[in-house]
Amino acid sequence: MNTSPTPVVSARKLGLTFQTNDGPVHALSDVDLEVSKGDFVSFIGPSGCGKTTFLRVIADLEKNTSGEISINGMTPEEARKSRSYGYVFQAPALYPWRTIEKNIALPLEIMGHSKAERKERIERTLDLVNLAGFSKKYPWQLSGGMQQRASIARALAFDADLLLMDEPFGALDEIVRDHLNAQLLKLWAATSKTICFVTHSIPEAVYLSTKIVVMSPRPGRVTDIIESTLPRERPLEIRETPEFLDIAQRVREGLRAGHSYEE
Amino acid sequence: MTEPLSSRVLPVLTIIGVIIAVWYAAAIWMNAPFQRDLDRRANVTSTTMEFIGKTLSQPKPVVPAPHQVARNFFENTFLRNVTSNRSLVYHSWVTLSSTLAGFASGTLLGILIAVGIVHVKALDRSLMPWIIASQTVPILAIAPMVVVVLAAINVTGLIPKALISTYLSFFPVAVGMVKGLRSPELMHLDLMRTYNSSTWQTFWKLRVPASLPFLFTSMKVAVAASLVGAIVGELPTGAAAGIGSKLLAGSYYSQTIDMWSALIAGSVLAAILVTIVGIGSRIVDRRMGVKPT
Numbered sequence: 001m002n003t004s005p006t007p008v009v010s011a012r013k014l015g016l017t018f019q020t021n022d023g024p025v026h027a028l029s030d031v032d033l034e035v036s037k038g039d040f041v042s043f044i045g046p047s048g049c050g051k052t053t054f055l056r057v058i059a060d061l062e063k064n065t066s067g068e069i070s071i072n073g074m075t076p077e078e079a080r081k082s083r084s085y086g087y088v089f090q091a092p093a094l095y096p097w098r099t100i101e102k103n104i105a106l107p108l109e110i111m112g113h114s115k116a117e118r119k120e121r122i123e124r125t126l127d128l129v130n131l132a133g134f135s136k137k138y139p140w141q142l143s144g145g146m147q148q149r150a151s152i153a154r155a156l157a158f159d160a161d162l163l164l165m166d167e168p169f170g171a172l173d174e175i176v177r178d179h180l181n182a183q184l185l186k187l188w189a190a191t192s193k194t195i196c197f198v199t200h201s202i203p204e205a206v207y208l209s210t211k212i213v214v215m216s217p218r219p220g221r222v223t224d225i226i227e228s229t230l231p232r233e234r235p236l237e238i239r240e241t242p243e244f245l246d247i248a249q250r251v252r253e254g255l256r257a258g259h260s261y262e263e
Numbered sequence: 264m265t266e267p268l269s270s271r272v273l274p275v276l277t278i279i280g281v282i283i284a285v286w287y288a289a290a291i292w293m294n295a296p297f298q299r300d301l302d303r304r305a306n307v308t309s310t311t312m313e314f315i316g317k318t319l320s321q322p323k324p325v326v327p328a329p330h331q332v333a334r335n336f337f338e339n340t341f342l343r344n345v346t347s348n349r350s351l352v353y354h355s356w357v358t359l360s361s362t363l364a365g366f367a368s369g370t371l372l373g374i375l376i377a378v379g380i381v382h383v384k385a386l387d388r389s390l391m392p393w394i395i396a397s398q399t400v401p402i403l404a405i406a407p408m409v410v411v412v413l414a415a416i417n418v419t420g421l422i423p424k425a426l427i428s429t430y431l432s433f434f435p436v437a438v439g440m441v442k443g444l445r446s447p448e449l450m451h452l453d454l455m456r457t458y459n460s461s462t463w464q465t466f467w468k469l470r471v472p473a474s475l476p477f478l479f480t481s482m483k484v485a486v487a488a489s490l491v492g493a494i495v496g497e498l499p500t501g502a503a504a505g506i507g508s509k510l511l512a513g514s515y516y517s518q519t520i521d522m523w524s525a526l527i528a529g530s531v532l533a534a535i536l537v538t539i540v541g542i543g544s545r546i547v548d549r550r551m552g553v554k555p556t
Contacts, residue, residue, distance in 0.1 A: 061453055080459055087457040093450045097472045097551035106468065110460045138552035 006073045008162055008194045009035035009058055013067035016053060016220075026219030027053045028064070033213060033222065037161070040188055040195045042205035043213045044251060045258070050220020051198045051213075055164050058196065059087050071162070083111060085162040086155030090170055092147035094139040094154075101126070101135035104154045111158055125153040128187055145176040149183075156191070163195045169204070181207055182236055189232065206230075206247045207239055214251055216258020224254030286329050287319070293326040294318040327520045336524040348504070351528045357505040358493045359532060361421045365428020366489035366536075370482060372429060373436025380437075381444040381470070382462070391441075398434050402427065402492065407499035424496035424505075431492040432485035439481025443474025472551065479544035486536045494529060506532070 014031040017024045028050040035041050043051035056062040057069060060076035071079035079085065086107075094103045101122045108118045126132050129149040139147055148168055155163060169177045181204060188195055199205050205212050206228070214224040228247060230238060238244055255261060298318045302309065309317070319328040327335075336351065343350035376394065379386045406427050413423040447469050455465045497507025506529045513522035 059457055061456060080457065083459055085457070087454070089450050089454070091450060093448070093454055095451065095469070095472070097553075099552065107458045109468070110455075110458045110464050138554070140554045 005037060007034045007070075008037050008039070009033065009069070009071055009196065011054075011067065011069045014054075014057065014064050014069050015066035016050070016057060016062060016064050017066075028057070029219040029221050031067070031220075031222050033225070035194060035196060035211075037194055038192055039211055040197065040209050041211045041213060042197045042199055042209040043215060044199055044202065044205045045215030045220075045255065046200065046217055048217040048220070049215040049258075050217070051215050052166050053220065054215075055166050055196060055198050059085060059164055083107075083158060084160055085164050086158065086160045088148075088152055088155050088163065088165040088168045090167045092139065092144075092151040094147055094151060096139055099136050099138055100131065100142070100150050103139070103150060104157050107154060107158050113158075121157050125157045128156060128190070129153045130183065143176075145172050145180060148172065149180065152184075152187075156187075156193075161193055163193050165195060165197045167198050167200070170199070177201075177204070178236060184208065185234055202248050202251050203239060205251060206244055207234065207236075212247070212251055214254030214258065216255065221258075223258040224250070226250055226254070283329050286326075290324065290326040290328045291315055291318045294321055294324045297321070297325065323517045324519055327523050331520050332523040332527060335520045336527050339524060340528070351509075351524065354504055354506050354509050354525070355528050355532055358490070358497065358507065358529070361424035361496065361505075362428055362486075362489045362493040362532075362536070364421060364425035365492055366432050366486050368425065369429040369432030369485055369489060370436050373433040373481070373485070374440050374478075376433065376437040377440030377444055378466075380441050382466075394434060394437055397430070402431060402495055405430070406492075406495045410496060410499055424493050427496040428489040428492035431488040435481040435484040435488065436478070439477045439484075440474055443477025444470045446477065447473045475547055475551065476544075479540065479547065483537050483540050483544075486540050487533050490529065490533050490536060 011031050011033045014028055014033075015026070016028040017026050031050075031054060043054060045051050053062060057064050058071060058076060058079075060080040063076075069076060072084055074082065074084070094100075095106065098106065104122045104125060105118050108121060113121070122135065123132070126135055129152055131146060131149055131153060134142060134146065134150075139150070142150065152165075152168065169180050172180065184195075185208060197205075197208060199208075210228050210232075212224075212226040212228065213222055214226065215221065216223045226247060229243060230247070295314075295318055298314065298321065302314070302317075318324070320331070324331070339349060339351040343352070345352045345356075347353060376390065380390055381387075409426055409430075410423045413419065413426070451469055451473075452465070455469055460468070493505070494507040494510070497505040498511055506525050509525035509528075510522055513519065513525060
């Protein structure tokens with residue numbers, strides 16, 4: 001009998017080729033990866049390496065053209081239909097005509113939660129992202145960092161165990177980003193979710209992850225998978241330690257091996 | 264919105280002033296030949312000022328002077344019983360009722376067509392060329408046919424005129440709403456997909472709210488088009504009432520002053536209708552939390 005728990009994400013020889021007018025584009029090729037429950041996995045690589053595409057395949061927003069992938073033992077489509085993940089996009093993607101609380105209520109309305117339950121969940125998730133007191137504001141009344149926190153709250157509201165985040169802090173300045181990274185780690189510890197996180201910042205990837213997937217372009221593929229040796233408890237200062245810098249160095253080598261620094 | 268009233272009113276007043284000046288000059292110039300003719304026959308010689316005064320007070324001038332039109336408009340709007348055939352309020356109401364009926368059904372039809380086009384691929388391919396073709400046919404050619412054909416089956420009065428209004432007003436709404444319903448960003452649509460939202464839920468929670476600004480913009484065009492439709496619908500039949508019939512009667516009997524004040528009535532009506540749609544748009548904006556500008 002197989003006693004090891006089902007991996008949250010399991011990809012075997014995964015490939016995705018887009019047919020374009022300029023011929024086929026190999027966005028992903030031969031990707032093998034396993035994400036276990038409670039992992040914080042970062043995908044790092046230059047643009048065009050397929051990291052976002054991989055996240056979108058997990059989310060059933062793109063279909064793989066070869067290989068296999070399963071989410072909690074289901075196909076991506078089944079996983080999407082059973083609402084097993086929350087997705088955070090590059091931009092907050094809040095609906096401008098809804099207040100913050102109504103934005104968080106959106107998935108709950110669609111999934112048919114009762115009004116009382118919606119209220120309870122909105123309060124709980126707004127607390128998690130430190131936005132209590134902003135529930136009646138419209139998105140334009142909030143800063144970019146606060147908007148992205150609201151969109152994280154929206155992804156958390158329906159209690160999916162898997163959180164897919166596509167460069168969620170890419171558009172924010174570094175100071176806000178540091179702050180949100182620390183908050184995200186706290187949130188991850190508090191909720192024990194599995195997180196897949198796309199980024200192109202090496203410090204961000206090393207600081208956040210238990211596992212770093214280094215990818216390279218043309219064709220998009222995995223060049224290295226690094227298991228982090230950092231403790232789960234990570235103050236911001238950990239980024240000055242030799243251990244942190246060692247891992248960052250290994251990420252850089254992985255990127256170099258994939259010719260990511262070449263024109 | 265916060266700028267002082269005077270800075271908004273002043274430019275408008277300036278333009279009105281210029282228009283009135285040009286209008287007076289045109290009235291003098293256009294009415295002069297006939298007045299000269301009259302004076303010669305009556306063997307009258309008059310000073311320039313007297314002559315100008317006479318060009319501005321002819322009973323059936325080529326171009327009536329602004330004050331003649333203003334007096335006629337005032338008398339026929341405020342001094343007549345509103346049920347009287349001479350009252351502009353009465354004629355405006357007749358035109359307004361078919362405008363509103365046509366605008367309502369045109370907007371509804373436009374929205375339905377847009378919903379169909381956005382959701383059914385076959386309709387997208389087949390309907391759009393016909394919709395565009397429909398607007399290239401001159402309304403002056405279609406209006407009499409509609410009125411005559413419907414009269415043959417005993418449908419007269421409001422309905423034929425409202426149909427012509429519908430014909431003109433559904434188009435901007437359909438085109439605007441197709442654009443509006445397709446306006447949500449890809450990311451907003453992807454978000455709905457990650458929730459496994461049904462087409463219906465995506466429609467009501469995303470496409471409809473995203474399309475409302477487009478709807479109001481096209482409704483402003485549509486309401487003006489409806490009014491034109493109603494007036495054109497009143498022309499070919501020698502309709503008994505309405506701004507269109509007033510225009511037609513005026514042209515039969517060379518009552519130019521009547522025609523001009525009917526024209527003014529039509530413009531006032533159009534301005535009121537567009538303003539009402541604009542107010543509706545602002546109310547909706549406020550309820551949707553649009554950032555004030």
